[in-house]
Amino acid sequence: MDVVARHNITVSGPENGRPLVFAHGFGCDQHMWRHVAPAFEDTHRVVRFDFVGAGGSTVPYDPDRYATLDGYAADVLEVIRGLGLRDVVFVGHSVSAMIGALAQVEAPDLFDRLVMVGPSPRYIDDDAYVGGFDEPAIHGLLDALRSNYLGWSATMAPLIVGNADRPELGEELTESFCRMDPAAAEGFARATFLSDHRDVLSRISAPTLVIQCRDDLIAPVSVGEYVAATVPDAELVVLDATGHCPNLSAPGETIDAIATFLRLRSAA
Amino acid sequence: MPSRRSSGCVRRPELPREKAEDAFQEALQADDPVELYERAPCGYLSTGADGRIVKANQTFLTLSGYGLAELLSRSFSDLLTPGCRIFEQTHLMPMLRMHGEAREIALDLVRTNGDILPVLINAMMDIAGDGRPPVVRIAVFDATERRRYERQLMAAKERAEASERHARTLARTLQQTFIPPSLPRIPGLHTANVYRPAGDGTEVGGDFYDVFPIGNDAWTVVVGDVCGKGAEAAVVTALVRHTVRALSVIHDRPAEVMTRLNEVLLRFETDRFCTVVLAMLRPESNGWRVTVCAGGHPPPILIDSDSLPEPLDVRGPLVGIFAQATYTDQELLLGPGQTLLMHTDGITEARGPDGYYGDVRLLRVLSGLGPEPQRLVDGLVADAVEFQGTSTRDDIAVLAVGVPGET
Numbered sequence: 001m002d003v004v005a006r007h008n009i010t011v012s013g014p015e016n017g018r019p020l021v022f023a024h025g026f027g028c029d030q031h032m033w034r035h036v037a038p039a040f041e042d043t044h045r046v047v048r049f050d051f052v053g054a055g056g057s058t059v060p061y062d063p064d065r066y067a068t069l070d071g072y073a074a075d076v077l078e079v080i081r082g083l084g085l086r087d088v089v090f091v092g093h094s095v096s097a098m099i100g101a102l103a104q105v106e107a108p109d110l111f112d113r114l115v116m117v118g119p120s121p122r123y124i125d126d127d128a129y130v131g132g133f134d135e136p137a138i139h140g141l142l143d144a145l146r147s148n149y150l151g152w153s154a155t156m157a158p159l160i161v162g163n164a165d166r167p168e169l170g171e172e173l174t175e176s177f178c179r180m181d182p183a184a185a186e187g188f189a190r191a192t193f194l195s196d197h198r199d200v201l202s203r204i205s206a207p208t209l210v211i212q213c214r215d216d217l218i219a220p221v222s223v224g225e226y227v228a229a230t231v232p233d234a235e236l237v238v239l240d241a242t243g244h245c246p247n248l249s250a251p252g253e254t255i256d257a258i259a260t261f262l263r264l265r266s267a268a
Numbered sequence: 269m270p271s272r273r274s275s276g277c278v279r280r281p282e283l284p285r286e287k288a289e290d291a292f293q294e295a296l297q298a299d300d301p302v303e304l305y306e307r308a309p310c311g312y313l314s315t316g317a318d319g320r321i322v323k324a325n326q327t328f329l330t331l332s333g334y335g336l337a338e339l340l341s342r343s344f345s346d347l348l349t350p351g352c353r354i355f356e357q358t359h360l361m362p363m364l365r366m367h368g369e370a371r372e373i374a375l376d377l378v379r380t381n382g383d384i385l386p387v388l389i390n391a392m393m394d395i396a397g398d399g400r401p402p403v404v405r406i407a408v409f410d411a412t413e414r415r416r417y418e419r420q421l422m423a424a425k426e427r428a429e430a431s432e433r434h435a436r437t438l439a440r441t442l443q444q445t446f447i448p449p450s451l452p453r454i455p456g457l458h459t460a461n462v463y464r465p466a467g468d469g470t471e472v473g474g475d476f477y478d479v480f481p482i483g484n485d486a487w488t489v490v491v492g493d494v495c496g497k498g499a500e501a502a503v504v505t506a507l508v509r510h511t512v513r514a515l516s517v518i519h520d521r522p523a524e525v526m527t528r529l530n531e532v533l534l535r536f537e538t539d540r541f542c543t544v545v546l547a548m549l550r551p552e553s554n555g556w557r558v559t560v561c562a563g564g565h566p567p568p569i570l571i572d573s574d575s576l577p578e579p580l581d582v583r584g585p586l587v588g589i590f591a592q593a594t595y596t597d598q599e600l601l602l603g604p605g606q607t608l609l610m611h612t613d614g615i616t617e618a619r620g621p622d623g624y625y626g627d628v629r630l631l632r633v634l635s636g637l638g639p640e641p642q643r644l645v646d647g648l649v650a651d652a653v654e655f656q657g658t659s660t661r662d663d664i665a666v667l668a669v670g671v672p673g674e675t
Contacts, residue, residue: 140351
C-alpha cells in the first residue's frame, strides 16, 4: 500500500525546501503540530504523519512489530524513504523524540538534525536515575486507558463535539483528533513507558536540540538535562511553558526555539 | 477496594450522594447561587490553563478530603494517581487545548487519607479572548459503583475471549485426531487428500478419513462422516475411526468390518449414526485389487484417463441405525492410470447461490482434471469452495488413491 495513505501523510511548503518531519507522541496524532508546523511552511518542506493506530493511519496494528519502539522507528524510516527525503530535520514530541533517535541511529545518512520535545529515554526510576514513575504507575496508566476506551464505547473517537467557541478548529479535526485504536493505544503505552533507551542517546550522531518545559510531569527537567548531557552534540532549551505539550500550550515559544536552532546551525 | 470513608478533617455528616441531593433540592428552593455552587451534586473545580487549582466547591472538598487552602497550592494532576496523571497529561490536556472540552473521562483521585476515589469528570476550557487567562472548569462525579461494574464487565469480556481461544484450541486439537498426521506412503500407489473443517474453527465437525496397512502389503482406506457437530459427535467420530482400525485387522472383507461397526455403534450410547466408505487394497501383478463397501455414503468415483468419471455401484444402509443392516462388497481392479476418489457430502451438498453443488457438477469437474490424485483433490476442492462463495458450511474430506500410469 501507498506510504502516504498508510501513515496519513500530509506535506506542505516548497518542494525544494529542507524536509522538516513532525512526529506526534503518545495520546494524540499529527494535529498536535497544527499550531507549530505552519510557521515553517514558507521555508521548509513540512511533513506530518500518523503513527499506527492513531488519527488517520491505515496501518494494521501488529502487536509483535509494535511491541517496542523499534517498530515505530522503522515506520519513521518508511515515511522518510517513501517520500524520498534526505537531510531531514526530525521533530519528535514526547515518545517520538526517542523514536526519532532510534531512527537516526539506524539510518544516520537520512538525518540532518533532531529536535526532541519533552524527551525521556526511560520513564521508570532506576537507582540514581529518576524517570519520574514506578512500574505500578504504568499499570495504572494502562488501567486508565482501558476504563476510558470502555467509557467511549469501544470505538475510537473520544469526542465528537461542535466547536462553536473555537471556529479555528475545522470539522476534520473534531472528527479525528486524538482518535486511537484501543489495542494500539495500549501497545503504544507499553512500548513507550516500559522502555529503556538510555543507551541510544550517546549514539545519536546528528546535532540535537532538546526542548524542555519548565514544569513537566511526564518528562521532568532533570530528564531533559540528562538527555542533553548524554547526546554528544546537543543543546538544551528550557521553555517558560509548563506541562508536557508546549506544541499546544506554548506554540510561539516552541517555534522560536526550533527556528533559532535551525538558523544557528545553518549559519555555523 | 475504593472507599468513601471520611478523612475526619472535613465536616461530613452524611453520605455525599444523599447529602448532595438534599443540597441540590435546598439550593433550588432557596435559589441561593452560593449554595448552588458550594453544595452542587458534583465536585466542582476551577483551574488555570496550567492545571493549578484556583477554586473548589464544598462537595469536592468532601469527596477529596482536602481543605480549600491545601488545594489552592496544588494542580489537578497532583490529586491523581500517577498512572492517571500520565493519562491526564497525554490525553485530557491536549483534548482541552484542541477541543476546549472533554467529557466522561475516567480518572482515579487520591483522597487525603490515601483511599482511591474513582471519578468521572467533564471539563471545559474557557478562553475569554479579552486577554484574561483561560479557566478550566472541571465537574467531578463519584463513580465508585459504576467503575466497579465496568471492571467486572471488562473482566467478563476478557474471560469470554480467553474461553473462545481455549475452545478453538480444543476444537482444533480434537479435529486433528480424526485424521492421520500425514498420509502414509504406499509403494505402488499415489495418494492425495484435502481436509477442510467448516466454519470459524470453534466447532468440531464429524468428517474423518484414515489410511493404514493391514498386513501382506494390503491397505485400508476409509472416509466417513458422523452426523452432527460438537463434542458428542467428536466422541463418536473417534470411536468410529479407531473401531475401523481394530476391525480391519481381524476381518479381511470391508462388508464384515461395516457389519461389526454397525453393531458397535448401535450398542454405543448415542443417537448418532454415520456414513462410511471403506476400501481394502491388495497389490496384484497388473494393478491393485480393490474391495470396497459403502454405508449411506456417496459412492467412490473411478477416474480413468480414457473414459468419463464413473461412480461405483456400491450402496448400503447408514451405519448405526438398523439392527439388520446388510453390507455387500464390490471388487474391481485398479489398473495403471486409474484413480479412486472418495469424498464426503461436504462437496456435493455444498450450497451456492444457484442451489446445491450436486453430482452432475462433481462429475463434470472431475472429468476435466485427469487421474493424477493431487491434481484431482486440489481441483475439486477449489471448485467446491469457490462455488460456495464465502465460508464452507460443512466439513470437506476428499481422498484419492491412484495407480501411476505406465510411462
